[in-house]
Amino acid sequence: xxxxxxxxxxxxxxxxxxxRLTRLAARVTGSTESPxxxxxxxxxxSTGAMRLGELATHSRVAQPTMTKIVRNLVDAEWVKRIxxxxxxxxxxxxxxxxxxxxxxAWRDELSAALVPMFDDVSDDELAAMSRTxxxxxxxxxxALSRPALAGAAG
Numbered sequence: 001x002x003x004x005x006x007x008x009x010x011x012x013x014x015x016x017x018x019x020r021l022t023r024l025a026a027r028v029t030g031s032t033e034s035p036x037x038x039x040x041x042x043x044x045x046s047t048g049a050m051r052l053g054e055l056a057t058h059s060r061v062a063q064p065t066m067t068k069i070v071r072n073l074v075d076a077e078w079v080k081r082i083x084x085x086x087x088x089x090x091x092x093x094x095x096x097x098x099x100x101x102x103x104x105a106w107r108d109e110l111s112a113a114l115v116p117m118f119d120d121v122s123d124d125e126l127a128a129m130s131r132t133x134x135x136x137x138x139x140x141x142x143a144l145s146r147p148a149l150a151g152a153a154g
Contacts, residue, residue, distance in 0.1 A: 014132075014136075021114070022035075022110075024114075024117075025110040025111075025113050025114050026110065028113040028114070029109050029110060029113045031106065031109070033106070034069070036059060036061055036065070036069055037069060037072070037073065038103065038106055039059050039060070040055065040059045040066070040069055040070075040073065040079075041073070041078060041079070041095055041099050041100075041102070041103040042103060043055065043058045043059055044079065044093065044094060044095040044099070045095050045099075045100055045103060048094070049082060049092040049093060049094035050092055050093060051084065051090055051091070051092055051093070052066055052067065052070060052091070052093060053066075055070070055093055070093055073099065076098075076099075076102075077096055077098045077099070078095065078096060078098055078099030078102055078103075079093050079094060079095055079096060079099050080093075080094055080096050081093060081094075082094050
């Protein structure tokens with residue numbers, strides 16, 4: 001088991017590197033969409049339909065901001081409002097097939113923009129990157145399934 005200090009440092013460095021990679025890819029693509037748009041679509045795709053307030057929490061924005069994001073996403077037909085079966089006065093927000101396709105296209109564009117920066121990685125480096133992704137995906141999925149952390153999705 002790694003030393004806790006080393007683990008904390010590595011995890012902190014990983015978060016910083018991931019944010020840097022995301023910002024760089026977005027800049028290279030020239031995308032004008034807000035990161036909150038992509039985060040919102042990603043949350044809906046991975047978590048499923050939810051109410052606006054819950055979606056705002058998951059996407060780390062204020063509810064009035066989420067109202068604007070959802071309005072724009074509805075106009076683009078990337079999300080839809082569906083009746084909440086538990087409360088007839090409430091709505092849930094769900095990603096549409098068009099929204100899922102837009103999200104996948106954005107992810108493809110991001111990864112394609114990064115290929116030239118990584119086209120010289122060795123097979124061992126690529127294997128290490130792939131294994132890191134697997135570890136993080138498994139650990140975050142496991143953590144987010146716990147009730148105390150479920151509101152931290154994103």
